[in-house]
Each structure stands twice: as C-alpha cells, then as structure tokens.
Amino acid sequence: MNFKLESTDPKSKARTGTLTTAHGEIKTPIFMPVGTAGTVKGLHQHELKNDVKAQIILGNTYHLYLRPGIETLEKAGGLHKFMNWDMPILTDSGGYQVYSLSGTRKINENGVKFQSHIDGSSHLFTPEYAMDIQRSIGADLIMAFDECTPYPCEYNYARRSMHMTHRWLKRCVDRFDSTTPLYGYDQTLLPIIQGSVYKDLRKESAETIASFDLPANAIGGLSVGEPDEDLYEMTDLVCDYLPKEKPRYLMGVGTPINLLECIALGIDMFDCVLPTRNARHGTIYTQNGIMNVKNLKWKDDFTCLDENGTSYVDSTYSKSYVRHLFTVNEALGKQITSIHNLAFYLWLVGEARTQIEAGTFTDWKNKMVVQLAQKL
Incomplete structure (x- = not known):
C-alpha cells in the first residue's frame, strides 16, 4: 500500500490523497x-x-x-x-x-x-x-x-x-x-x-x-x-x-x-451502516436535507426522487412511486433508497475532495452542514 498526500485546505485540516492498493487506487477522502x-x-x-x-x-x-x-x-x-x-x-x-x-x-x-x-x-x-x-x-x-x-x-x-x-x-x-x-x-x-x-x-x-x-x-x-x-x-x-x-x-x-x-x-x-440501514426504513439523504419517503406528503408527488442526485434511481423513480413501494413492502423500495443514499455519500466525499483542491472546502462545508440538517 502506498499513500500520497496531494492537497490541503487553507482553513482546516482537510486534505486529499491517493491510496494505492493491489486492487486499485482510492481517492481520499x-x-x-x-x-x-x-x-x-x-x-x-x-x-x-x-x-x-x-x-x-x-x-x-x-x-x-x-x-x-x-x-x-x-x-x-x-x-x-x-x-x-x-x-x-x-x-x-x-x-x-x-x-x-x-x-x-x-x-x-x-x-x-x-x-x-x-x-x-x-x-x-x-x-x-x-x-x-x-x-x-x-x-x-x-x-x-x-x-x-x-x-x-x-x-x-x-x-x-x-x-x-x-x-x-x-x-x-x-x-x-x-x-x-x-x-x-x-x-x-x-x-x-x-x-x-x-x-x-x-x-x-x-x-x-x-x-x-x-x-x-x-x-x-x-x-x-x-x-x-x-x-x-x-x-x-x-x-x-x-x-x-x-x-x-x-x-x-x-x-x-x-x-x-x-x-x-x-x-x-x-x-458506516447508516446510509443503507436508514434507507431500508425510508430515510434518504440529499443536498437539501433529510427526507422520509414514507411520509404521506409524498403520496401524490410525481417529481423525481432527487433532482440533484447522481444515481440513475434519482431520475428514474418518483417520490410517489418509492413511497408506494414502501407502503406495499416491496423490496425494490429499499433497494432504490439504498442505492440513492450510498451514491449520495460517495458524491459528498467526492465533492469535499473537489472543494479541498480548490481551497474552498471550509466555506462550502459550513454551508452544507446547515442544508444537510434540514428536514424535508
């Protein structure tokens, strides 16, 4: 294993690097x-x-x-x-x-x-x-x-x-x-x-x-x-x-x-097991906050699951449909939310890396922390 430290944030201890293993490279964080x-x-x-x-x-x-x-x-x-x-x-x-x-x-x-x-x-x-x-x-x-x-x-x-x-x-x-x-x-x-x-x-x-x-x-x-x-x-x-x-x-x-x-x-x-465990209970994480897709408010919401999402499930399925899957206890609902949450987590650390490289991580992080805490 080899680790190369590549960049650091001027306002925090945040850093980026590349970790190399026998099965490929890992870009950190x-x-x-x-x-x-x-x-x-x-x-x-x-x-x-x-x-x-x-x-x-x-x-x-x-x-x-x-x-x-x-x-x-x-x-x-x-x-x-x-x-x-x-x-x-x-x-x-x-x-x-x-x-x-x-x-x-x-x-x-x-x-x-x-x-x-x-x-x-x-x-x-x-x-x-x-x-x-x-x-x-x-x-x-x-x-x-x-x-x-x-x-x-x-x-x-x-x-x-x-x-x-x-x-x-x-x-x-x-x-x-x-x-x-x-x-x-x-x-x-x-x-x-x-x-x-x-x-x-x-x-x-x-x-x-x-x-x-x-x-x-x-x-x-x-x-x-x-x-x-x-x-x-x-x-x-x-x-x-x-x-x-x-x-x-x-x-x-x-x-x-x-x-x-x-x-x-x-x-x-x-x-952490949190993104998939919570997904199986209908909780999904987005850039704008936390959503419980099982809530009645999404029953007739036919907009996509997450307009900012990076996974194919975000634009393929509506909030209403995913809520329906949970209502009838179909396994597909849990699969969709699990894919979404993991894709969101990987987007989050990837965007953190981009912001660190640009020297803008701290301001972006402070803004994101406020948004992520919102209940949708």
Missing part, C-alpha cells in the same frame, strides 16, 4: 460502503461500481468467519473472487461485533470467547487468529484485533482495555509479519486507537499506535453513543498525534454532517 457478509445489502456489485461509484468496500471478519466460513473462502480464492469484486476491500477484525455481543462473550488477555449469534456455538478469537482469518479472507486492508469499549465507560476500564488493545496489536503485528498472503498480492495491517472519550488516554493511544509505524492508522471506539461534540474533540486530538503522511481511518462514522466535520479535522476514510 473516501466513504466505504459496508458489505458485512460479502454483500452490500440490496445492491449488485455492478451498481456499487458503476452507479454508486464505490472505490472500496468493507467486509466483516466475524460474519464471514461464521458464514460462509474460512474453508469456503479459501476454496473460492478469497473474498474478491467469491463475490466477484475486483476493487479494494477492507475487513474489520471482528472487535466491534464482539463488543456488540456483550451478553455472550468473555474477554481476557488471550482473546475473546463468544457465542455465535446464529446457533450459540462457542468460538475463540485471539489476535493471532484474527490475522489468520483475514489472511484467508484476503482483503487489501485488514484491521488489528482490539476491544471496542462501550459508552459510557469508566476511566479505569477504558485505560485497562486500551493497554490490552496495545498488547494485542503487538501480537497482531508479530503474526502478520510471520505469515504471508494467500492469493499473490500484498495486504496491509492497520492498528486501532482506543481510549474512550478521555483526552489523556486518546493521546497515549495515538502516540503508541503511531510508534508502530504501520502504513495507515485507524481510530476506533467512537460513534458508539457519545455526543457529536466528544466525537469531534477526540478525533481532532488524535489527528494531532498521527503522522500526516499516512492515511487516517475513522471507524463507524457516520452521518453526512459527521463526515464533513471529521474531514475538516483531517480524516481520510470512513465507513
């Missing part, structure tokens, strides 16, 4: 659609590539490990071939999913023992095994195994968890360095900064992670229920301690406004 189990819900791969214009997608180690399983993925030649996606993939290590299974998992120094959400079977993830699984999956960018602390989280727990995450990172690096890729191309390991919403812990974790001198760095443990003010404060603080020449990935974030504010703080990469 970038948003990664979430394809948890080897599919972005409701979308074909050709729609992701040609309409949404995704440059990289995310898969999840925990879910892919359970189904279809590592043996099947290896027989297929890795996730790229299994799902017929020839562009970059990043895999989450499974740490967040283990966090979400708080009622059925036990954490100790060795790793995490958990029960499958599918059949209750017992499994053990160690830092070493998380590396082995991600070698089998074959993603271009793979994540270190960490513990994602909840919010709120007591200081002493956050500190102990952070130190364990750092020790686990050393084990991940050792295992990564002692193994080789399975499918003939390089993989890149990213470490994860933790520390909850405590400034001293975030500073310590950022400095520790930076000392490992890995090609890129990730920020975890945010967007777990904390106020936006804490999200921005922790992100701003951490970016001050991360090397400028390496890409920064803020995990699990967020709303369109979150993306713009965090781009301004120096973040390069994002992922």
Whole structure:
C-alpha cells in the first residue's frame, strides 16, 4: 500500500490523497460502503461500481468467519473472487461485533470467547487468529484485533482495555509479519486507537499506535453513543498525534454532517451502516436535507426522487412511486433508497475532495452542514 498526500485546505485540516492498493487506487477522502457478509445489502456489485461509484468496500471478519466460513473462502480464492469484486476491500477484525455481543462473550488477555449469534456455538478469537482469518479472507486492508469499549465507560476500564488493545496489536503485528498472503498480492495491517472519550488516554493511544509505524492508522471506539461534540474533540486530538503522511481511518462514522466535520479535522476514510440501514426504513439523504419517503406528503408527488442526485434511481423513480413501494413492502423500495443514499455519500466525499483542491472546502462545508440538517 502506498499513500500520497496531494492537497490541503487553507482553513482546516482537510486534505486529499491517493491510496494505492493491489486492487486499485482510492481517492481520499473516501466513504466505504459496508458489505458485512460479502454483500452490500440490496445492491449488485455492478451498481456499487458503476452507479454508486464505490472505490472500496468493507467486509466483516466475524460474519464471514461464521458464514460462509474460512474453508469456503479459501476454496473460492478469497473474498474478491467469491463475490466477484475486483476493487479494494477492507475487513474489520471482528472487535466491534464482539463488543456488540456483550451478553455472550468473555474477554481476557488471550482473546475473546463468544457465542455465535446464529446457533450459540462457542468460538475463540485471539489476535493471532484474527490475522489468520483475514489472511484467508484476503482483503487489501485488514484491521488489528482490539476491544471496542462501550459508552459510557469508566476511566479505569477504558485505560485497562486500551493497554490490552496495545498488547494485542503487538501480537497482531508479530503474526502478520510471520505469515504471508494467500492469493499473490500484498495486504496491509492497520492498528486501532482506543481510549474512550478521555483526552489523556486518546493521546497515549495515538502516540503508541503511531510508534508502530504501520502504513495507515485507524481510530476506533467512537460513534458508539457519545455526543457529536466528544466525537469531534477526540478525533481532532488524535489527528494531532498521527503522522500526516499516512492515511487516517475513522471507524463507524457516520452521518453526512459527521463526515464533513471529521474531514475538516483531517480524516481520510470512513465507513458506516447508516446510509443503507436508514434507507431500508425510508430515510434518504440529499443536498437539501433529510427526507422520509414514507411520509404521506409524498403520496401524490410525481417529481423525481432527487433532482440533484447522481444515481440513475434519482431520475428514474418518483417520490410517489418509492413511497408506494414502501407502503406495499416491496423490496425494490429499499433497494432504490439504498442505492440513492450510498451514491449520495460517495458524491459528498467526492465533492469535499473537489472543494479541498480548490481551497474552498471550509466555506462550502459550513454551508452544507446547515442544508444537510434540514428536514424535508
């Protein structure tokens, strides 16, 4: 992996770059659609590539490990071939999913023992095994195994968890360095900064992670229920301690406004289930604000779904028709809104890149934040 920093905004920490992987280039800032189990819900791969214009997608180690399983993925030649996606993939290590299974998992120094959400079977993830699984999956960018602390989280727990995450990172690096890729191309390991919403812990974790001198760095443990003010404060603080020449990935974030504010703080990469999850409930994001397409006010509105939209669905279908699809519970409605939202997110980060290059990002961002908050 190679990252070239290309331009910066004069009024903020926003920047643009190009991240090169074995499966192609990624222009940053970038948003990664979430394809948890080897599919972005409701979308074909050709729609992701040609309409949404995704440059990289995310898969999840925990879910892919359970189904279809590592043996099947290896027989297929890795996730790229299994799902017929020839562009970059990043895999989450499974740490967040283990966090979400708080009622059925036990954490100790060795790793995490958990029960499958599918059949209750017992499994053990160690830092070493998380590396082995991600070698089998074959993603271009793979994540270190960490513990994602909840919010709120007591200081002493956050500190102990952070130190364990750092020790686990050393084990991940050792295992990564002692193994080789399975499918003939390089993989890149990213470490994860933790520390909850405590400034001293975030500073310590950022400095520790930076000392490992890995090609890129990730920020975890945010967007777990904390106020936006804490999200921005922790992100701003951490970016001050991360090397400028390496890409920064803020995990699990967020709303369109979150993306713009965090781009301004120096973040390069994002992922979140929000655009597709909310789309399946009828919520769509536009340049002019948030629309609930299920509302009665759209019943007889035969104008296009989004006059400013970049996806083919925006000019092909009317608000009235998409509302009708939700009313009769047709799957096509959820597919249309999912395509729209992902295309909008990719437009948003792409336009942010254009504005940064032009030196006009901050003024544009401030205007967009007001518009994006409107309820349509």
